[in-house]
Amino acid sequence: MKLYYSPGACSLAPHIVLEEIGEPFEAVRVPIGDGAHRQPAYLAINPHGRIPALEIDGTIITEAPAILAFLARHRPDSDLLPADPVQEGKCLEFLAWLSSSVHTAYAQVRRPERYVDDEPDYPPVMEKGRANIARHFAEIESILESGPYAVAGRYTVVDPFLLVFYHWGVGRYLSFDMARDYPAWTQHADALLARPAVQRALAREGIAIR
Amino acid sequence: MKLYYSPGACSLAPHIVLEEIGEPFEAVRVPIGDGAHRQPAYLAINPHGRIPALEIDGTIITEAPAILAFLARHRPDSDLLPADPVQEGKCLEFLAWLSSSVHTAYAQVRRPERYVDDEPDYPPVMEKGRANIARHFAEIESILESGPYAVAGRYTVVDPFLLVFYHWGVGRYLSFDMARDYPAWTQHADALLARPAVQRALAREGIAIR
Numbered sequence: 022m023k024l025y026y027s028p029g030a031c032s033l034a035p036h037i038v039l040e041e042i043g044e045p046f047e048a049v050r051v052p053i054g055d056g057a058h059r060q061p062a063y064l065a066i067n068p069h070g071r072i073p074a075l076e077i078d079g080t081i082i083t084e085a086p087a088i089l090a091f092l093a094r095h096r097p098d099s100d101l102l103p104a105d106p107v108q109e110g111k112c113l114e115f116l117a118w119l120s121s122s123v124h125t126a127y128a129q130v131r132r133p134e135r136y137v138d139d140e141p142d143y144p145p146v147m148e149k150g151r152a153n154i155a156r157h158f159a160e161i162e163s164i165l166e167s168g169p170y171a172v173a174g175r176y177t178v179v180d181p182f183l184l185v186f187y188h189w190g191v192g193r194y195l196s197f198d199m200a201r202d203y204p205a206w207t208q209h210a211d212a213l214l215a216r217p218a219v220q221r222a223l224a225r226e227g228i229a230i231r
Numbered sequence: 232m233k234l235y236y237s238p239g240a241c242s243l244a245p246h247i248v249l250e251e252i253g254e255p256f257e258a259v260r261v262p263i264g265d266g267a268h269r270q271p272a273y274l275a276i277n278p279h280g281r282i283p284a285l286e287i288d289g290t291i292i293t294e295a296p297a298i299l300a301f302l303a304r305h306r307p308d309s310d311l312l313p314a315d316p317v318q319e320g321k322c323l324e325f326l327a328w329l330s331s332s333v334h335t336a337y338a339q340v341r342r343p344e345r346y347v348d349d350e351p352d353y354p355p356v357m358e359k360g361r362a363n364i365a366r367h368f369a370e371i372e373s374i375l376e377s378g379p380y381a382v383a384g385r386y387t388v389v390d391p392f393l394l395v396f397y398h399w400g401v402g403r404y405l406s407f408d409m410a411r412d413y414p415a416w417t418q419h420a421d422a423l424l425a426r427p428a429v430q431r432a433l434a435r436e437g438i439a440i441r
Contacts, residue, residue, distance in 0.1 A: 084327035091320035113297035
């Protein structure tokens, strides 16, 4: 398998999961900051120019929720999705919500050009994105208050995906005081950062979260 | 099982799939047009106030991609997701893309208030949403040009989800000339409309697509 990732992007979640399941893989760096995801070489991998992409036996799978579910199911022994179908459905629901609601709210702040064409129209889009994120983050906090993990009382592929958003929370586009405003989520992040698989993925990406 | 749906909303996809798998279910109408999804009765089901929601043994699963994958896996004999894990991953990828990119682009047109607070800021958001949808629809058309179905050369849960967007294409918020501009997709829609399960779901919702 081959994972195309950009440091600190949502590719961090499948990156962690690849480390968790102990699958041999090649990590291919496609730094978004350099615009590498918009170069022909990467557009040949994913015409949408989005990170992550997973290559497996010559087939490319994109979209974080799909890659996360695929990896968990590829190695059921790693137990990263519940065997109970309804609980598995709850995990897929959480992945879908993070991707279609929380990630898109962040994109309003980080990439307003996806939502409006002209720069003078960016500020209200960014402002509303920020408000939407704060609402979503409050919901995540309240879910993790009854934690330690997001779904089914155990570590699943949802948890590394949450770590991505935590990372964005402390990052320069949001600059939230995560430790003060989201203490349950901060505890969750700390629990993840203690995992060797998470540490290996962060070291390879060259990023620190806390 | 109990499906909460609004006529013609993206709940149509799980509605069709419930008919396809022959699962006994109760269909609960929550018409978005009347704001029923924002009433306390429905917010108790899905606090996000979004349609669809599926109730199974007292547990609620929301988010169309999660419900579709859950239903297909609940009845593997119905063969609505490929048994091959990589092909299944391709289906999950398509569901995720429809939800996080195509649906959100439509929401810019249909619900600009999710993206900006003030009404004077709506037009550029709606305009860009329309342009994004046209780009996504062109991609869907080119995918369907090479197959009768979206993934793996066969009918999967992706196909009824596509029918939802086709329906929105002809609807009053987009008013695209789908037959003229998306002939392969129109053929796909016609193939779906010939299926008894699709006809039963449309009849219950009281909508016509073509």
